[in-house]
Amino acid sequence: MNLSWLFKMAWRDAKASRARLLLFMASIILGIAAVVSIQLFSQNLTDNIQRQSKSLMGADFLIDTDQVPNERAQAIIDSLKPDASEVNFVSMVAFPKKNGTKLVRVRGLQGDFPFYGDLETQPVQAAFNYQTSGGALVDATLMLQYNLNAGDSIKIGEITLPIAGALNAIPGNSAVASSVAPMVIIPSRFVAGTELLQFGSRKEYQFYYKQPNADLIALEEKLQPILEAENADLDTHTSTSSRLGRRYENVGSFLNLTAFIALLLGCVGIASSVNIYIKEKIKAIAILKCLGASRKQSFLIFLIQIAGIGILGGLIGTLIGVGLQQLFPIVLKEFLPFDLTITITAQPIIMGVLLGLVMSILFALLPLLRTWYVSPLEVLRFSGETSKQAHKARFVAIAVIVLFLYAISYWLLRDFLFALAFIGGVFITFGILTSIATFTMHLVKKYFPKGAGFTTRQSLLNLFRPNNQTIVLLVAIGLGTFLISTLHFTKYILMDKAALGQTAESANLITIDVQPDQVGEVVSTFKANNLPVLDNIPLVTMRLHSIKNESVNELRTDSTSMIKSWLLNHEFRTTYRNKLTDSEEILAGQWVTEQSADETIQISISENLAEDANVTVGDAMVFNVQGVLMQTEVASIRKVDWTTLQPNFSVVFPAGVLESAPQFHVLATYAPTEERSANLQRELVTKFPNVSVIDLRQMFAVVEDILNKVSWIINFMAFFSILTGIIVLIGSVRTSKYQRIKESVLLRTLGAKNKQILSITALEYLFLGILGSLLGILLALVSSLLLALFVFEEPFTPSILPFLVFLPGISLLVLVIGLSNIRGVLMSSPLEVLRKNG
């Protein structure tokens, strides 16, 4: 076979059809751009995490514990000779000069930490001399918020320190993490003076090691089990970075899927355009066969064309993708605990070009197969017959397409079942849209308004005349609208969820770490500010001693145990009360309101604890409360809605048992204005330096900010899908341009006015736009409802925005694209148009 002739023919034919082929290419470009930019970005992320592994932790390894290390743990810690240490806790701080208070994470550091990476401060030398000068490094954003400068003072508990400088970055911390509780670093020698490390306060001790030559794997294997038994934990920089890598892998998979949807949408565009393209080429193929071209030759001419477009589209898409990924570090800066250096690697680029090639061929395969079965007889007459062989080939082609799509989604997700679910979901969505489109056409046909006016009849007829694009357009419009609406609804479900607790009845200021002797005074401070006490919850900390008569020490070494290991070292914060809260529901057993201390204590545990501890109603659990063992029995299992921003507990004791145990309190109130909230916080911090106040209003603002940033990224990806959808739309509309022009010119020749032609086209595309976008929104409503019920477990109140904005907006867009198709007809004479397009 003469290959060069095939290429020559493909080129000759492509030259004359370049406008149409460019549109096919545009369909693939955006999808590839999305996939390549995300692939490159994911790879860069992984590389950066691996490369910056040490500076992510700031040390080679660390040992941490949430209590003062016991003797055995301390011996291990000391034997390894820590190079730096830290104690950190959450507390309120005050800025006396600015009259402001804020909940922060205080890190008392001793030693030259970090050993890797930089402690970035402003002024720069503050990082080096804060230890000697005895100053505090305060989160840079916090400094801006409170208009603080180096030299101002900060009151932490009972001490006041000068601010040495603004803290810009420290290894292992992301901007988002510090937006909840900003960081303040002080020399550890001042920690005792704050008097904040009292009983009940949450704290963490960390010991940092710089041992670049240590065998970290061996060290972890040897020491981790011993330390775990002593309630401590050893973390190496490699295990931390691989954990981090896995976390971002999930984000990457999600973004990859969004990109894949854009690519799929592009492929639908390819399939629909190639379908019409080949349909129009059938006569030419028949002529070629008549002149002696074989089936293979005529098939290959068009395969070469499509492959060429695929490679070129893949290449352009890849270049755009490479350019776009430069944007990601800027957008995601605040989510990453490290600086991202972008490097361009060959793999995603090769993959982009290959993907462009494979996806174009794959999705053009069905229409391309038709070239094989075109009979030369078509030159003389239209046969339109499809042989049995052609059916078989179509079936094989469809199977190849499905298999290939599955392979690609597996490659993106690395999970057989997820990939299957994803492909299943895509096919169901496509299937629903296609069936509804077909059903609508059937309805229009069946109940065709015969009595309607000329323009209405003509426009509706266009929906099912030969070579119509109704199904493809409805699928493209529907899918695009579906994606953007689902993203919109999901965002609102998440926002609604976060907004819970913002109602007047629920608390928005929670004071924690209130010592028993301070409760009365805190309550009177609330009252003096004219604020109600909505909750006064006692907290008792304890650890598990045994479960079902097996001690935690035995359980630690029992490899057959079904009990989750986190429980064995966990410090439980429990409470006691006689009634359930709104966020609780009894699933099994009976709720015991009150009992005396001498009976077996009837506790209630949360559903997840029951599962992780492998216990059920009636099982025995022994707790160690500050050295006193308490024999308990599970009386009930509760379902707890952990998502509410109110204190929830996995273990609840009945009233009458723990009242005399060492405890501290959580008190909640509702402050109607920000000003009254700030006043109360100031007063509480001044009077009770150890008490911390969580301002849920502020927390909500932080959550909203994070959600906005996340939704920006999601919207950015959805934008690819929408843009691809629009290009598919333009492509689909343009492929039927010539036929439409011919019809419009004929109508004009027969005496139709411009206004009538305009109305026919406008009505047709308006119908397609409204139906497509409505279908998309309705499907999004269903999927969001399912997401709300089964994933977020929230009631779903749909927002009206998609109906008010997306529906008219998308319909209008479709209308404009449709009308642009016949602009030429309206502006010139029929003869001129026919000559130009003949």
Next chain:
Amino acid sequence: MTKILKINGLGKTYSSGSKQLTVLQNISFDVQRGQTFSIVGPSGSGKTTLLGLAAGLDTPSAGTVELCGYDLNTLNEDERAQLRNKNVGFIFQDFQLLPTLTALENVSVPLELQGAKNAVARAKELLQKVGLANRIHHYPSQLSGGEQQRVAVARAFSNNPAILFADEPTGNLDEETGSKVIQLLFDLNEEAGTTLVMITHDLDLAAKTQQILRLKGGKILTNEATVNI
């Protein structure tokens, strides 16, 4: 004289839904090498179907076609295409030029398919013969109907065919242009010594050929030499 086309007991039936539609029935005739032969008959008499079967564009339901010594029933689609490429030329009523190719490219395609080195030179020569030397780079849409048919004539002769099938070659042309194209066709045919099988319902045109086959209702009515008519 040798027979270039031998048709024996040819029949063609199409299924239309549950019905069987017989278009041709028991057709037998021969065409001699170098002969000019016309097939005439009213619309629906089966002329075009017969031409399609004779040229190997379709397969018969019954009977045999022997073209250039090959029994078409024994050849597959690609082998028939190769046979056409080497031995057959076509001229159609609606020209059937490839719309995305220029006049020159349209004429050179059959030779290029053979892998001929001089395809372009030969195509230029033929276009000059049909009077289109100055239109070689024009696309079909930029040519008039008569010019398009002249390109089609040039293409039909480009591969030096042994037999040329013409389906109503003047059907889409006005009288004056039509007679010019016919003159050109006959001149080139005579020069190349090609066998010409032409479908027409123009009896005057048919009278210019040596043999006329009359079809009606899918059956042969008469098959006579023109001199006898």
